[in-house]
Amino acid sequence: MILLISSKYDITTSTVIDWLNKYKVEYKNLNTEEFNSLNSFTLSNSNISVVIDKLDFINVSCVWHRKGRLRHVPNQLNNLGNYSSYLKKEEDALIKSIELYLKDTVEYVGSYLKEIENYKLFNLIKAKEVGLQIPETLITTSKTDLSNFLNKNVSISKDIRYSVEIKTKKESISSCGTFIIKKTDLDLLDDSFAPILVQKQIEKEFEIRVFFFKDKLYSMAIFSQNDEKTKIDFRNYNREKPNRCVPFILPKKIEKKVIAFMSKVNLKTGSIDIIYTTSKEYVFLEVNPMGQLDWVSKNCNYYIEKNIASALIENGIRKN
Template sequence: MILICKNYKEENESYEEVIDWLLYNNAKFDFFSGEDFYDSGNDWSMQLGNSQVNSLHKTHIYKSVWFQGFLKHKTQFSPIFEDINCTNINLIELRWCLSQEIGKINAQIFYNFKNSYQLPSPEAIKVDKFANLRLAKKIGLEIPDSLLTNSKKELLSFVEKHKEIIAKPLYEGISFQEKDCVIDFLTEKVNPEQLQELPSIFFPSFFQAYVEKDIELRVFYLEGKFYTMAMFSQLDSQTKTDFRNYNDERPNRRVPYLLPKEIEEKIIKFMTELKLNTGSIDLIKTPDKKYVFLEVNPTGQFGFTSKPCNYYLEDEIAKTLIENDG
């Protein structure tokens, strides 16, 4: 039987279409979510003793597991905080401690599937962008010159060398709504005014040399196969630096693309080293025909690539899960 791990609260059209393909192929599957464990209406336990280990009920029956989320560390803890009377600083600290605790609990839950086929492994999805850049460079992929610093002096020296630079999060690019504004953590160019306003020592931040694009590439990787899409994001000032600054009125043109064999071989080495059997990889093809690696997202939105290129990735994912459920 197939097990699908997903955060039920996140809506995803492509995820629903994978379910449709599983149903079409008469596959047997169950759903498994963090809400099953952290909602007050459900009880469960795991026991560990000197004589035996009792794991979660029925987890041994799943031969194929698809991880598309479980429970984010920003879980709703509102019931816990309602009766707590303490400072905002202590509330922040408490939220951080609880998120770390959830991470450890999740790891023990996932241990129950260590002998199942996993797409991808929950251990492998812990992305470290800076470490991945080191690995990509070691394997022979081009990467942007990168800097992690809290020093204005070092940053100005970096700007002097590269002229144009970007700032980007080392964690996920996220966006959230406040009362009167939207706060984004995305990739942005750093302008001279921002540089001048920086103090001599600032919060440690990640910078890269701006890479001029011919085209931007999104590669969906699945068990050694490549499904690559070219995006002409450089033709729109809104999406030129980061295509996630979507222009809904004038979307980027997106078409299928074939990577050079040499680049595919290097990416296979890269993914194998990370023990990732799937993921979405961002590349840039420069005007002088170099392929520059940016990052990999192990649980990236494959529908973004599937639909424009007619790759039917939802069907491919369903087939992979079914083939490994034998």
């Protein structure tokens, strides 16, 4: 049996399920918005077993963890203040333990663990190690060092890991994503401050979104540079006038480096952002372990969801 773990609102999962139904394959889908009864996680000297929603994992041939996390705490226990916070920590430890165990016993594609522990700086280091170009980057708490960096480069700033979402009694502050940081912004800063990440702005011909699934790459060029709204970051979507998106084939040497990078960071799937520069270089930006893929599939007629279904079925047959 194939197990899918995902959000009930995820279009990609629904499309993959359509293909599994077409192929008449046995599967179970656990929705991450719903309470998933943990019947048992049994450990003994003779046996280890996991049963969730009456599904004994001994019958599972492969897992596709597309989005989100399983929920083993009943809904009525989620609004009890510090008690709920404690239960959440215990639940999180349980979920991580089960995932780590399953990865050793079945083919497991995708990862809640990798999603919550996806560190931009670590990924840049690993990308450099496999020979990919990366942006010149500075993380600093010093106004002097930041000023020196800005004097040398037109620079952008982005979050180190988490998007800004701060709520107070008076206001709500959210991140505006990637933005240009100017020398005049320094006037707003003290001599020292919390760590800030800045990168040299890269002049681009276009951006590339690569969806990766088990050593297969599906690439799409995004012509975002001619729109002021998307020029710095295509994710500042212009919904009235969307960027032109077309299929793209990465050079073999870049493709091999991307595959090597994904192996280094132990990811079997993910969405990768790359810039093709005006100086004809490919520059790695980041990877999202549970990134979107349906728009890559639709814009480029890749039928990625069909290929995912076929890969899951193939793994299931191999397991059996």
